[in-house]
Amino acid sequence: MVSCRGILAGIAQVLLLDTPAVEAFLLAFLVIVVGIQGLWAFLGHYFRSDEIAAFIGWPADSPFQKEVAFGNLAFGVLGILCLWFRGGFWIATAIGISVFMLGAAIVHVKDIRETQNRSPGNAGPILWTDILTSLVLLVLLALYFL
8 A cells, every 4th residue: 555655656746746757756665665654664563562463473572573663663764854865865775674674574484484474464465565665666776876
């Protein structure tokens, strides 16, 4: 859902502001998919830790969820700041979140293989979102800066 909003925001920038397509979609993904989604993930992991853990298929009452929350908060803030800071800031934000998300995907796949944890938050759309968002960001980054 958030990725769809990123796509719509990119289209709006192209049509209404005459922004070049790659720049429009990269900015939209950084602000909406990284920024807003990061803030949303912070809220879930921090304030609904046990529910999120259950959704992932992991044990509740772990301080790990709150640690992940602050990682999400950091990337959420960086994504929003992409509205004002460009260039190397975009590169660092996109690479940082991609490492975080691809790392999370690796952990989920390992958990699926070792424990057969097929909970929706472990083996469902979140896993694919971690991978696809990273790939989209890295491709847009390469197209924009190379």
